[in-house]
Amino acid sequence: MSDERIDVHVEQRHPLPPPAKTHPNTCPTCGSHYRDDELAEALWVCAQCGHHYPMRARTRIAWYADEGSFVEEAAEVRSDDPLEFFDLRPYAERLAEAELNTGLGEAIVVGQATFDGHPVELAVMDFKFMGGSMGSAVGEKFSRACDSAAERGVPLLTVTSSGGARMQEGILSLMQLPKTVCAVEDLHDARVPMITVMSHPTTAGVLASFASLGDVTIGEPGALIAFTGPRVVQQTTREKLPDDFGLAEQNLRFGHLDAIVPRPEQRDYLGRVLRLFR
Amino acid sequence: MTERDEELSLRRRLSALSRLPLLRGVRVSGEAARLQRQLERLSQDTSDEAIWRSVELARHVDRPYTLDYVHRILTDWVELHGDRSRADDGALVTGIGSLDGRTVVLIGHQKGRDVKERLERQFGMAFPEGYGKAMRAMELAERFGFPLLSLVDTPGAYPGVAAEQHGQGGAIARSQAAMVRLTVPSVACVIGEGGSGGAIAIAVSDRVLMQENAIYSVITPEGCAAILWRDAGQAKKAAAAFKPDAGHCLELGVIDAVVAEPPGGAQTDHDGAAALLKSALVEALDELEDVPGEELRRRRRAKFRGMGVYA
Numbered sequence: 001m002s003d004e005r006i007d008v009h010v011e012q013r014h015p016l017p018p019p020a021k022t023h024p025n026t027c028p029t030c031g032s033h034y035r036d037d038e039l040a041e042a043l044w045v046c047a048q049c050g051h052h053y054p055m056r057a058r059t060r061i062a063w064y065a066d067e068g069s070f071v072e073e074a075a076e077v078r079s080d081d082p083l084e085f086f087d088l089r090p091y092a093e094r095l096a097e098a099e100l101n102t103g104l105g106e107a108i109v110v111g112q113a114t115f116d117g118h119p120v121e122l123a124v125m126d127f128k129f130m131g132g133s134m135g136s137a138v139g140e141k142f143s144r145a146c147d148s149a150a151e152r153g154v155p156l157l158t159v160t161s162s163g164g165a166r167m168q169e170g171i172l173s174l175m176q177l178p179k180t181v182c183a184v185e186d187l188h189d190a191r192v193p194m195i196t197v198m199s200h201p202t203t204a205g206v207l208a209s210f211a212s213l214g215d216v217t218i219g220e221p222g223a224l225i226a227f228t229g230p231r232v233v234q235q236t237t238r239e240k241l242p243d244d245f246g247l248a249e250q251n252l253r254f255g256h257l258d259a260i261v262p263r264p265e266q267r268d269y270l271g272r273v274l275r276l277f278r
Numbered sequence: 279m280t281e282r283d284e285e286l287s288l289r290r291r292l293s294a295l296s297r298l299p300l301l302r303g304v305r306v307s308g309e310a311a312r313l314q315r316q317l318e319r320l321s322q323d324t325s326d327e328a329i330w331r332s333v334e335l336a337r338h339v340d341r342p343y344t345l346d347y348v349h350r351i352l353t354d355w356v357e358l359h360g361d362r363s364r365a366d367d368g369a370l371v372t373g374i375g376s377l378d379g380r381t382v383v384l385i386g387h388q389k390g391r392d393v394k395e396r397l398e399r400q401f402g403m404a405f406p407e408g409y410g411k412a413m414r415a416m417e418l419a420e421r422f423g424f425p426l427l428s429l430v431d432t433p434g435a436y437p438g439v440a441a442e443q444h445g446q447g448g449a450i451a452r453s454q455a456a457m458v459r460l461t462v463p464s465v466a467c468v469i470g471e472g473g474s475g476g477a478i479a480i481a482v483s484d485r486v487l488m489q490e491n492a493i494y495s496v497i498t499p500e501g502c503a504a505i506l507w508r509d510a511g512q513a514k515k516a517a518a519a520f521k522p523d524a525g526h527c528l529e530l531g532v533i534d535a536v537v538a539e540p541p542g543g544a545q546t547d548h549d550g551a552a553a554l555l556k557s558a559l560v561e562a563l564d565e566l567e568d569v570p571g572e573e574l575r576r577r578r579r580a581k582f583r584g585m586g587v588y589a
Contacts, residue, residue: 003343009460064523068487077588077589078588078589079588079589080587080588080589082530082587083519083520083521085519085520086519087507087516087519088506088507089507135586135588136585136586136587136588137588137589138587138588139585140586143583152344163367165474165496165497167496167497167502167505167506167520168506168520169496169586169587170495170496170519170520170521170522170530170531171495171496171521171522171526171527171532172530172532172585172586172587173496174474174475174494174495174496175478175532175582175585175586176585176586177450177451177454177478177499177584178328178454178458178478178482178582178585179582179583179586180456181451181454181458181482181577181582182458182578182582182583183583184455185455185458185459185579186579189544203447203473204447204475205474205496206445207447207448207449207451208435208446208448208451208479209451209454210449211447211451212447212448212450212451212452213451213452213455225447226442226446226447226448226473227435227437227441227442227447227450228435228437228438228441228442228446232437232501233437233438233439233442236437236438237437237438237439239438239439240439241439242439245439245442246442250443254443254445256442256445256448257447
């Protein structure tokens, strides 16, 4: 639920030393280091160990959408500051800073595109914008994506990456859970499929609303997919956490995902799903 | 200038500052910090105290819980146990009963009164099994056309290893989806803590009420303080900032009405609080009684889809 990186380092049986501050292009799993262009070429996947680096929303869209087919929608929807929220810094300042740092207006980008020639609606979240947190604007943009998909009768392809609800909007951010659930229900009523790709991390409010309601739901390898993250569970319950606590692999084992699909296989997999729903 | 005017002008200046494109300039941040300090001094007024008082009353150990109300409001109560697949979650009770001669299905979080019961009921924090049980009750309501009442009183959904493995997030999402699909009238009332996903899972209702001293929030004040202030001790400040009290929830359009409590709070007089809650529930149900099912569902979706403030 914060705009900080979610810490997926869980308590291991043989505890590892705390990770040193490293360059973002250094693989946190195996320590390999890459140039930006090498990572971009490899879909931001570590060639040595298969670690999936976070992927920015625009990068993902450019990869999924057929060239030149993406038309952004609802770009004008921005967050407001209804509570005039102050923590250590004003919310308005955090928003402006997120915009400067990411070049995005909000933590989700939605629009029309074609995927392997199939028309689709894309809704892709970006963790770098305030931890991908869902406030009123994210809820509204996702809902409009559902409407656009329903209206045109094309599948909705959603990529989630979020720390949860945006605390700075207080109770209104909690209300984005039922709001997005209603939007998905409208989509289901229109008999339009929703395909969800859960990337690292998909937690809290987003997992407890639209992300869990996909018709086909896949996870990326190693993604944290949990309502409550490992740190909070550990602190609250003092339970011994399994090594793969909350990761996509555990979610698959317990029946919460249809598959784990590494990025190099995703276009194939999603293309097959889209063909079947045609 | 009155204090309120002063606060407004400070906030305006601060927001103007914070919208400047050159945010990371040191001078501007310094100015913003100075304004923020002034605002903090001003904001330590009675209203922040009142918000914190609500937080304390909402969690008061003598506050009536769901079953205290059930026994005072409903007759012929039959509790339904278990989700029919894995467990019976004590943190969430479901059942059927009669409200003034009308059969209703009631679901509600239940905290425990003493240490033993609290542990059995996990302090009112439900597992996915609890939401499974709630969905079973919703199905029953839908099948027989019984109205659905929800009493919300939870710090949040249970944050544990087993709860995660059993799909806490998905259970909360599906419980909301089930409520959205209902064609029977539904009324929810927050009777204590309306904590986060654990609360909204059973509160996607046609009418959402809140008791005077209840709180409804996206995270506990302690959790918010721990994340944003990096210090759980700042809970009071966090509560003042995200405003979980009934007055503010009404103002933001999140709830439809505030239910009065006896003077001093519900904990002082359980019978009195139950009588007030009962009349509010009956009134809300009366309003919804003649609306056709499809129309109820349409209006419910329109209402929740309209929530939020954006630019």
